[in-house]
Structures are given as C-alpha cells and as structure tokens.
Amino acid sequence: MAAMFESEAKGLPLLRRGKVRDVYQPSTEHLLIVACDRISAFDSVLPTPIPDKGRILTQISNFWFEKTAHIIPNHIVDPNPGPQWYPDIDWYYPDLDGRTVLVRATQPLVIEAIVRGYLSGSGWKEYQKQGTVCSIQLPAGLTESAQLPEPIFTPSTKATSGHDENIPFETAAELIGADLAAKVRDTSLALYKFAAEHALERGIIIADTKFEFGLLGAPAAAGAPAGAGPGAGDLILIDEILTPDSSRFWPADDYAPGRAQASYDKQYVRDYLEAIKWNKEPPAPPLPPEVVEKTREKYWEAVHRLTA
Numbered sequence: 001m002a003a004m005f006e007s008e009a010k011g012l013p014l015l016r017r018g019k020v021r022d023v024y025q026p027s028t029e030h031l032l033i034v035a036c037d038r039i040s041a042f043d044s045v046l047p048t049p050i051p052d053k054g055r056i057l058t059q060i061s062n063f064w065f066e067k068t069a070h071i072i073p074n075h076i077v078d079p080n081p082g083p084q085w086y087p088d089i090d091w092y093y094p095d096l097d098g099r100t101v102l103v104r105a106t107q108p109l110v111i112e113a114i115v116r117g118y119l120s121g122s123g124w125k126e127y128q129k130q131g132t133v134c135s136i137q138l139p140a141g142l143t144e145s146a147q148l149p150e151p152i153f154t155p156s157t158k159a160t161s162g163h164d165e166n167i168p169f170e171t172a173a174e175l176i177g178a179d180l181a182a183k184v185r186d187t188s189l190a191l192y193k194f195a196a197e198h199a200l201e202r203g204i205i206i207a208d209t210k211f212e213f214g215l216l217g218a219p220a221a222a223g224a225p226a227g228a229g230p231g232a233g234d235l236i237l238i239d240e241i242l243t244p245d246s247s248r249f250w251p252a253d254d255y256a257p258g259r260a261q262a263s264y265d266k267q268y269v270r271d272y273l274e275a276i277k278w279n280k281e282p283p284a285p286p287l288p289p290e291v292v293e294k295t296r297e298k299y300w301e302a303v304h305r306l307t308a
C-alpha cells in the first residue's frame, strides 16, 4: 500500500514542512496545503507513515469547513484542487488527489484558539495544581477526563519552538485586541459545541480542540460582487479543523472519568511505543505492519462515523 511520507509539488515554492503538512505558496493570495501520511507521537514524527492518513484528515477537515460555514467563513478556495490550477506549471501529480487544499493566504493570529469540554492533558495538569485551567476557576473535585460544566476557551501562544503556552483570556486580549479576542472566543465555543454534539451522536467524544484564525490581507478577488464573501481585514478560520490531529477524539463507548482515556486514533501507536520501552527521545522507532494497519483502520472508522 502506497503511503506519502513527503510531497513534492514540483515548480511551486515550498514554504514549510510541518509535522504532517507541507505548505506551498503558489501566489501571494493562495497557499496549497498537502496533508502527508506522517504520524507523530510523543512529539516525534515516526519514520513509518500511515497510508491514507493525510487523505482522511483532509476529508474530515473539509467536511467540517463546509458544515460550519454558517458560523464563520473559512479559508477554503478549492477543497480538492487539480491540474487546472497553475496550468503553466507541472505541479500536479495524482498522489496529491484528496489530500490537498487550496486556501486563501492570511495573516495568522498569534494565538491558538483552544476549546475544552473535558479535563485532560495540560488542562488536567493545571487543575490538579491550582484548581484552574488557563486561570478559569473550575468546581472542586473534578477527576481526570471529567466533562466540564460548560466548554471553556483556553487560548495559548503559538510557540515557534518548543511547547505552546496556555495563557489567560486577558493576555490573549492584550496580544490581539479585546474585540478580536472576544470574537475568536465566541466563535470557537460555537464551533466546538456544534461539532461536539454532531460527533457524540456518532460515538465520538471531542474532548478538546484547537482552531486557528487568520486575517485576510489582500482584497477579495477582483471582480467579485460586493457582499460575495469575506474581504480585507476579515477574520476567517484557517488551517485544519476538528481532525484527530487537532483535537482529542475519544471513543464514547468506553468513556469513563477518573482515568486517562484511550485516544481514538493513536492508541495502538502509543501502546506499541510504550511496550517496546522507547525512551521518547528522537529518532522514533519504525512501526510494525500490524500497528500501521490497525491505526489506519481507526482513521477510516473516524471518517466514516463522522461524515456518514
């Protein structure tokens, strides 16, 4: 089974390779984002890709972009661009099909918009120490993985290196302005509530999730009629949304507070890496075929459950 570890859209300028996605900039207005099959665990990219993972993430993210467009406009220009774009450049090859999106380039906000519906990860750590998450006071006596009384907005800085840092809402407001911070908060909470309800009906708990927003710089496409869509200065949703890479997905049928939950997609990978006692220092070890296959099945299961 062919997997794509790295993309190569020849002729298009490569802006960056992230842990999972390769970003090209074909023009000042547009970016081309390719979700590869790389998988990371314990902060390292593994040498073994999961076939189709990038396609599945792209399908999930595109599904949500379409479904949430009534809440906020997003960056998608073409959810599955083909060779008709940039006809003068020989950039397209069929391996990109289904894992690539053409988007409007924005100025990304310097904060990440995290929403938590359950107590886990860095939220659980902070709560144990001081009863708060991102300085939001929570009721006493909550256990690990407990559902919060209400979803909360817990922004973080976007660290260029190392770990992102949780910040109080007030700090987010200082960084991007109070009005914009309030809009980001309200929109993120609305997106989370909408998606969490949809996912739960399909057996998936979205415990928490991260959104990124950007501001449009360039005016809307020349010739676009007034009111045709977002224009210069407008806030739009960017990056990927509500995927297992940007969120904690838990299988609803074995949810039980008071302990850590199995991850919907990465459980086999983490279990394997623990079992072989990898010290979690790079380089990460390769995965055996049965772990790859089981993980791939989990990604397919997620896309089928969510989008069917």
Ligand SMILES: Nc1ncnc2c1ncn2[C@@H]1O[C@H](COP(=O)(O)OP(=O)(O)OP(=O)(O)O)[C@@H](O)[C@H]1O
Binding pocket: 017, 018, 019, 020, 021, 022, 023, 031, 075, 103, 104, 105, 106, 107, 108, 212, 214, 238, 239, 240
């Ligand atoms: N419409 C957009 N305008 C500008 N930047 C964008 C847009 N959509 C996504 N991005 C940026 O593209 C990058 C996507 O790459 P990727 O997700 O692989 O990197 P990352 O999540 O920042 O880092 P890593 O995956 O290495 O931890 C992110 O930096 C994201 O902010």
Ligand SMILES: [Mg+2]
Binding pocket: 018, 239
């Ligand atoms: Mg990312």
